[in-house]
Amino acid sequence: MTSDSLGTVVLVTHHRPESYDTASDHLQALGYRLEWVCPALGQDLPDIRPDHVGAIIYGGRYSATETRRYPFMAKELDWTGRWLATGRPFLGLCAGAQVMAVELGAALRPNPEGLSEIGYFTLDPTPKGASVFPSRMMVAQWHFLGFDLPSDTVRLATSSMFPNQAIRFAENAFGFQFHPEISMEQHELWLERQIDMTTIPGAQDVPTQRKLADVYHGPMKEWFIGFLEKWIRGAVPY
Secondary structure, three states: OOEEEEEOOEEEEOOOOOOOOOOHHHHHHHHHHEEEEEEEEEEEEOOOOEEEEEEOOOOOOOOOOOOOOHHHHHHHHHHHHHHHHHOOOEEOOOHHHHHHHHHHHEEEEEOOOOOOOEEEEEEEEEEHOOOOOOOOOOEEEEEEEOOOOOOOOOEEEEEEOOOOOOEEEEOOEEEEOOOOOOOOHHHHHHHHOOHHHHHHHOOOOOHHHHHHHHHHHHHHHHHHHHHHHHHHHOOOOO
């Protein structure tokens, strides 16, 4: 690690990034180097180096349990286990949280009534999550699978449709089923390119999502930036 760098954050994505997100944008603004890698495109996950100070696994359409269909997901699970063993800051977002949960021994499950969370939905902090989520908030969601609570993790937040919305493993590893990193530009891309997802049970339609985003995106982003600045320093309170 050079004297002019705060270190490198590994960003694991499941498709080629098309628009900036709050996590990468803000971490770069803080002075961290970004190392993007996309196993789905055949890119190899890096050896974990001394200059790697944090890792984020983003969302995507590949299930963490479909390792025969998607062999790169098996490599991603193994790499996640090795990263978690280092104790360095880790953040899984949506499918990335599912990767974390599966690597820790949990199963993935749909909502028992077949509902999805696609749009903006209420996130309820648990008593143990009050230091991370100071109050109930509305967050962006885009999923129809959830995960069981892995052993040795703490549930930080829940929702009416998927009980495990935020989990913590040890001190510095977090999994969020929701999408606090999403930018308004990304949200528009998802609405345009995945409009079929807005018609499945439980999903909000496009006008509703845009209306809610106008109100709730700003507070969600403000909270997430504060979280990121503590997370990357290993300073998220209990």
